[in-house]
Amino acid sequence: MNAERPPGAAPPPPRTGRRISAKAAVGGVFVAANFMAITDTTIVNVALPAIGRDLAVDASGLSSVNVGYLVALAVFIPVSGWLGNRFGTRRTALAALLLFTVASGLCATAGSLAALTGYRVLQGVGGGLLAPVGMTMTLRAFPVAERLRAQRYVMLPTAVAPALGPVLGGWLVDTATWHWVFLVNLPVGVLALLFGLCCLPDFPGPGAPRFDLPGFVLAGGGLAAVLYALTAAPDRGWGSGPVLVPLVGGVLALAVTVPWELRARHPMIDLRVAGDQLFRRTQLVLLPTGAAFMGALYLYPQFLQTGLGHDALHSGLATFPEALGMLTSSQVVPRLHDTVGPRRLMVAGGAGAASVMAFMATFTQTTPAFVPYPSMYLLGLSVGLLFASAQNAAFVTVPPARTADATTLLSMQRQTAAAFCVALAGTLSAALGADGTLAFRAGFLTLAALCLVASLLALRVSDRRVRDGYRAAGPHPAPEEPARLGPVGGP
Template identity: 80%
Template sequence: MKTAVAVVFVAANFMAIMDTTIVNVALPTVGRDFGVDASGLSAVNVGYLVALAVFIPASGWLGNRFGTRRTVLAALLLFTVASGLCATAGSLGTLTGYRILQGVAGGLLTPVGMTMMLRAFPLAERLRAQKYIMLPTAVAPALGPVLGGWLVDSVSWHWVFLVNLPIGALALLFGVLFLPDFPGRGAPRFDGPGFVLAGGGLAAVLYSLTEAPDRGWGSPGILVPLAGGLVLLAAMVRWELRAEHPMIDLRITQDQLFRTTQLALLPINAAFMGVLYLYPLFLQTALGYDVLRSGLATFPEALGMMTASQIVPLL
């Protein structure tokens, strides 16, 4: 049971994390094919990240309602199918839409997979399980830019999505055959208002931040959705604090350790993911690097994470 859960979790998490880094190095080539400049390419990643942010909180309810096995297998299937659809995209808008589907699946895969890991491994064995959890987080960011650069230069950018198909198909087949189920503990009524407020607010704010460099920060097309998104997020906070069964339990922020950890992780992850996105664009569009060289230049960032993943458990 433990081995099956670990194999499916590592494969799914590896695929989801690598997909982010492997796409980044291919974006300039995608932009040239679709006639879009570098500033307009962020929608491909923003759509994915918005879907992640919206469906990560909903994943807990879905896992309890339908069981972790069915939720993970459905998310694996959706992510694999969406990857194949991304490879067929003929415009930036179509590609962004398919990336949103990937984000929906990715938002379900990691939290529900983590829940399965915690239920499969008793407390005394969770430090050992942490090594499985860190494996995709450490290896995928290192492999993604290099593999993506080689695929784009050798074949085409479509292959940065097609590479997910064999990984997803094998993980799905293995999961169908061997993955145990952890039945849901019963789910209360779905927090529809919280889901709508969080999704609408995040989408509006991220849209404004994405389009502002092109349209101008003073443009009504930016200020209106930005203000509307902030209002929705403020209403979401108020609603979730008063809801009996909130989708996002904001009361956990009263825990000092949790609050301090999240405040520390915010700038760390912003810097890490920001560099992974901007650095390949800069190397290719400003310095004239080919895609493989930009991937190799991005690769060392992952070495720090791989080193830390080995040191931290010892500490």
């Protein structure tokens, strides 16, 4: 029997069309959107030489194509939580997905470098909103007890997209034109939009009555300046003005952000969420691991081509086993979580990743051709063990009303860490350019050290706090976070 509606209450949304499980709808849209956004960060790199030839731009000028995307991504990550709380996660997610899809089509029509850079900025705005709001919806749709099972699906973009991007990009450029690295987003984006319009639920947040403009300028501007400096550092040098000025300015802006946001009545990013001990400690584990993982995906294909003599296609194929390893771990972690405990899984994952990267540093031209394939599989398996365990543990004790702030903070940390490690890897390659093999070995050993640090930090994560969080959360979603399915035809 349906519950009687209280007098004066707003009528329920019209029941048009067939309803789909909120979990299935959120999972489907989040996987599709995140897959596009993550793939776009790697697929374009392969197409840059072809873009330069077609637009008559040299290699140094093409950096704006990626820098524009990364800077826009950084600026709009902080605002995603506010938009989700203010307008609802459904409207925010669909608007971001629409913007990203339209911008992808515009990128394919660009006839000049300026136009392509501008359209990439629009892509970055959509991408900066997609990941945090998608993760927020996932955390609100799935009760704590079901999140590990959900990770089997939501880890798909993180696992497959970075490795698939170079392979797909190389194939599209070789068999068609560079325009297709952007056009490939259109069918995925359109289908995800139609599905979302029909089925995506809304998870109202606590509301955001006033926009924190100073917080947005400080956090978004600071993060954008730091990412710009890190992206430019390998080519221009860390001591050059175009790198040093935005780097110092960005770091100062982020430093000022902390006291401002802690005092603000309605902060853009509620940094108090980091006061949750379990969330804070798992973030400290994820930070070096994510940086090392992205650094490895940057170094590895270059090492195979310049160090071991592989062509572009085979280097991409040799990278792909990483995705299979991460997918394997996403199936294994839910089965081991209760018996082994998240702390041991994180420690084992960090130590395993450190061992594999240290082993990669020993590769030479006499290394058997098959060795890189199982090595990348083991790296993906190890990193996946840590990622799946840490991401689940991170949000166990975070109240549902604060998930938007937590996911925004996590996305900012990840983006900065990944950019820093890629910049560090590029700097090592440039500094030791006379001996390419030495540069790659130094890079892999540095990444191995970061994974070892993550493994040691994981020792401080408490399995008891995770178990207590499960018991406190119970099997059902929090009553203050209802899922409302929007009507067919609009957000």
